[in-house]
Amino acid sequence: xxxxxxxxxxxxxxxxxxxxxxxxxxxxxxxxxxxxxxxxxxxxxxxxxxxxxxxxxxxxxxxxxxxxxxxxxxxxxxxxxxxxxxxxxxxxxxxxxxxxxxxxxxxxxxxxxxxxxxxxxxxxxxxxxxxxxxxxxxxxxxxxxxxxxxxxxxxxxxxxxxxxxxxxxxxxxxxxxxxxxxxxxxxxxxxxxxxxxx
Amino acid sequence: xxxxxxxxxxxxxxxxxxxxxxxxxxxxxxxxxxxxxxxxxxxxxxxxxxxxxxxxxxxxxxxxxxxxxxxxxxxxxxxxxxxxxxxxxxxxxxxxxxxxxxxxxxxxxxxxxx
Numbered sequence: 001x002x003x004x005x006x007x008x009x010x011x012x013x014x015x016x017x018x019x020x021x022x023x024x025x026x027x028x029x030x031x032x033x034x035x036x037x038x039x040x041x042x043x044x045x046x047x048x049x050x051x052x053x054x055x056x057x058x059x060x061x062x063x064x065x066x067x068x069x070x071x072x073x074x075x076x077x078x079x080x081x082x083x084x085x086x087x088x089x090x091x092x093x094x095x096x097x098x099x100x101x102x103x104x105x106x107x108x109x110x111x112x113x114x115x116x117x118x119x120x121x122x123x124x125x126x127x128x129x130x131x132x133x134x135x136x137x138x139x140x141x142x143x144x145x146x147x148x149x150x151x152x153x154x155x156x157x158x159x160x161x162x163x164x165x166x167x168x169x170x171x172x173x174x175x176x177x178x179x180x181x182x183x184x185x186x187x188x189x190x191x192x193x194x195x196x197x198x
Numbered sequence: 199x200x201x202x203x204x205x206x207x208x209x210x211x212x213x214x215x216x217x218x219x220x221x222x223x224x225x226x227x228x229x230x231x232x233x234x235x236x237x238x239x240x241x242x243x244x245x246x247x248x249x250x251x252x253x254x255x256x257x258x259x260x261x262x263x264x265x266x267x268x269x270x271x272x273x274x275x276x277x278x279x280x281x282x283x284x285x286x287x288x289x290x291x292x293x294x295x296x297x298x299x300x301x302x303x304x305x306x307x308x309x310x311x312x
Contacts, residue, residue, distance in 0.1 A: 021265045030268050034275045041279030049287045066228075073224055081217040084258045088210050181258045185251040192243035196231055 029175045033182050036149075040186050043145070047138045047193065060135040062198045063128055068119045069195035072112050073187060079108025080184045083157075083177040086164075090173035095164045098173050102161035105180060109154040116147055139194055146190060149183045216257045223250050 020027055051057050086101030120140075130140040153176065160176045163169045223246050230242025256262040261269065 020267075022268070027268075030271060034271050037272060037275040038278055041276065042282060045279050045283045046286065046290075049283065049290045053291045053293075070224065070228055074221065077217060077220050077224065080254060080258050081213055084213050088213070091210075178259050181254050184258075185254045188247050188251045188254065192227060192247050196227065196239065196243040198231070 023171065025171065025175055026178070029178050033179070036182060036186075040142075040145075043138070043142050044189060044193065047142065050134065050138075051193075051197070054134075057133075057135045058198050060128075060133050061194065063123065063126070064139070064195050064198075065119050065122070066195045068115050069191050072115050073191050075108050075112050075115070076184045076187050079105045079112070080181050082108060083180045087174045087177045090164060090170040093167070093170065095167035095170055098170065099161040099165035102157050102164065102173065102176075106154045106157050106161070109150050109157075112150055113147060116143065142190060143194070146183065146186055149186070153180050153183055211257055213257070216253060220250055220253060223253075 018024055018027075082101045082104040086098045086105065089095075089097035089101060128136055130137055157176050157180070160169070160172045164173055227242050227246045227250075230246075231239045233239070
């Protein structure tokens, strides 16, 4: 099979079929994110109501590392830029360029996780464990769940990048990009909640 | 024109400019607490977080050119979160309650061994 035929053979139904004005695959991603809003919204909402009722949590929050949190915000915003540039390259049918930008996005995720593990190991070493206080329970559960989403995004992005390098399934570059931007947007709210409001 | 046609025809905005604007907003959110005023911190931290998240959603996720109903789906979910907040907040934030009756507790009698 020629390369062009090989590319044509890998166009899934969800790419070109739609009953709602947008491709089914993209609609599916929006539904995933809609469910994620409830998951993270539930955690953030319950944290906010407890935080308002317990002003002394500000003392606990003063032990989080604002510089590390700000650096991670910078890293995620930069990785989001790489993801959207990958999408732009995919629309121009330039698979190898899209794959390179996705690789940069994965690198951003890796740096984010390394900074997070540095933060956590430092905090745990100083006795700020998940059992110390409800504030720390929220901190570890919410940031941990967010970190899991980063890991899942990196794995999927690796699969999409491997395909994109060969010019296959380029529409998936936008789909994983939408997911990644959502993970970025969640962190944009977690950063002031855990690192700035002290 | 359908959303797909809009998607296909659009010229991409300058993503680097949007990224730089996001970095400026990040810097402002870090400077806010230095004023030492809670209201300023609240606005610069959470107000700017809302602006940043909206910019990411609109330009990076392309919600600005997405079908309108996608916004509705996402806002309905945010509405569910607000309903949860409104339903639970009174119990969490007013634990003393308003109409509770404090009844005396009678401890159970100790078991009798024969």
